[in-house]
Amino acid sequence: MTNSKLDRRKKYTRMVLKDSLIKLLKEKQISAITVKEICELADINRSTFYAHFLDQYDLLEKIEEEIIEDMGGYLNQNNYEKEEDDLQLLERILEYFVSNHDVCQTLLNEKIDTSFEKKVMAFAHQSFMQKWKTINRFENDLSKYVSTFTISGSIHVIKVWSNNGMDKTPKEMAEIINNLIKNGLSGV
Known part of the structure; x- marks a missing residue:
């Protein structure tokens, strides 16, 4: 064989x-x-x-790791060094979630006890921290708090969007999230 x-x-x-x-x-x-x-x-x-x-937990761990690795490869196809690229980066992330909707929605479900959300947060934190350091947007002490707030909020917005049947396009959602990040509630 x-x-x-x-x-x-x-x-x-x-x-x-x-x-x-x-x-x-x-x-x-x-x-x-x-x-x-x-x-x-x-x-x-x-x-x-x-x-x-090894067991069902090992299988779940492998699924989560593959998605994070795949997402990293998907996002690394482009270079997002300029501040103007934020919208494009968000749109690419949302497109990834659309193309892997079933798995991502299941793993991000609050009723499911997985570590996937923490892995997504760690991945996003690492990605955004490198980007923010490149453009010197925040001082180091403040950046970890801003990053955590921004990423947590964004993930929860994505979860709501996913649970609503992805009723907006990735571009529309990227604009909403980007607007909230840049302008806060005053920009809504």
């Missing part, structure tokens, strides 16, 4: 296991999901599951 067949089979197995976990997370907490349930839904036997993942 060739390596490409093994690779395809391995990718397929991981994909159906991930999809199965996401489906189950829509119904219940990770702590209430068993490996047996995941395997039954994926139509994969448990020994195959354990060949790829």
